[in-house]
Amino acid sequence: MATLERATTRREAPGANRSGILAFGLALWVIAVGACVLFYRRLETVAAMYAGLGASLPFPLRLHIFSARPLSWTVLPLVALATLWLWRRNPKGLGAAKLVSVSGLIALLWTVVGLLLGLHTLAFDLIEALR
Amino acid sequence: VYSASGDPSRAADRWLSSLGLALWVVAALALAIFHHGVETVVSRNEALLRDLPSEHRSERAFRSLPALHSQLRLARSLSAIAFPAALVAIFLVRRVRGGISGGILAAGSGLFVAACSIAGLLWAMVVATTPV
Numbered sequence: 292m293a294t295l296e297r298a299t300t301r302r303e304a305p306g307a308n309r310s311g312i313l314a315f316g317l318a319l320w321v322i323a324v325g326a327c328v329l330f331y332r333r334l335e336t337v338a339a340m341y342a343g344l345g346a347s348l349p350f351p352l353r354l355h356i357f358s359a360r361p362l363s364w365t366v367l368p369l370v371a372l373a374t375l376w377l378w379r380r381n382p383k384g385l386g387a388a389k390l391v392s393v394s395g396l397i398a399l400l401w402t403v404v405g406l407l408l409g410l411h412t413l414a415f416d417l418i419e420a421l422r
Numbered sequence: 423v424y425s426a427s428g429d430p431s432r433a434a435d436r437w438l439s440s441l442g443l444a445l446w447v448v449a450a451l452a453l454a455i456f457h458h459g460v461e462t463v464v465s466r467n468e469a470l471l472r473d474l475p476s477e478h479r480s481e482r483a484f485r486s487l488p489a490l491h492s493q494l495r496l497a498r499s500l501s502a503i504a505f506p507a508a509l510v511a512i513f514l515v516r517r518v519r520g521g522i523s524g525g526i527l528a529a530g531s532g533l534f535v536a537a538c539s540i541a542g543l544l545w546a547m548v549v550a551t552t553p554v
Binding site: 309318322329330333340389396400410 | 529
């Protein structure tokens with residue numbers, strides 16, 4: 292019975308493996324946060340650049356500049372909070388390494404989606420502005 | 423989840439492989455959308471230039487469009503070149519260090535292609551929003 296219990300006990304991978312997964316997850320988080328910071332700074336620069344133009348800037352472009360930014364930026368803290376919450380509750384014996392790697396993947400995915408949407412709206416609105 | 427009956431290091435390797443493959447899929451999808459977006463922007467700009475009255479074609483904003491297109495295509499190439507480069511790196515690493523696990527290779531190459539995809543997207547954003 293004790294052997295059966297040990298066999299079905301969920302546990303985390305041993306030290307070296309766990310640290311590898313943790314390092315991978317942290318690398319994902321670093322890439323996602325780094326990209327978001329650069330994205331945020333670029334949009335700030337664009338907004339400041341066009342602020343000098345005043346009312347001549349088309350409204351959809353202004354709207355998209357300010358709506359594309361939080362797309363990437365606000366989701367990352369939410370993913371981090373959800374990871375912390377899951378880690379504290381620890382459902383199904385999920386360890387910190389697995390949680391960090393999965394949440395890092397979600398953060399990166401969302402960053403890519405935000406970048407693609409931001410680039411798409413900015414590029415197309417700039418064309419419309421040129422028209 | 424690791425059971426006592428299974429080999430924990432192999433299970434961790436499988437986990438890393440899955441995450442690495444997920445990164446490859448994310449990067450490939452991002453590249454496909456990026457490629458489509460760049461081609462659409464270029465074709466729309468070319469249509470805009472064709473329809474433009476000849477007196478406006480010499481304006482600075484319109485004269486710079488071909489340079490903008492080549493910069494956008496260069497940024498897309500940065501994202502695209504990461505895929506064959508990662509495959510070649512995997513091949514070379516396996517030849518040099520035969521004992522390296524598949525999970526570490528998948529995770530490392532996945533990180534590389536995802537980072538290159540994001541770098542290409544950020545570069546394109548800088549190019550698209552830089553005033554002429």
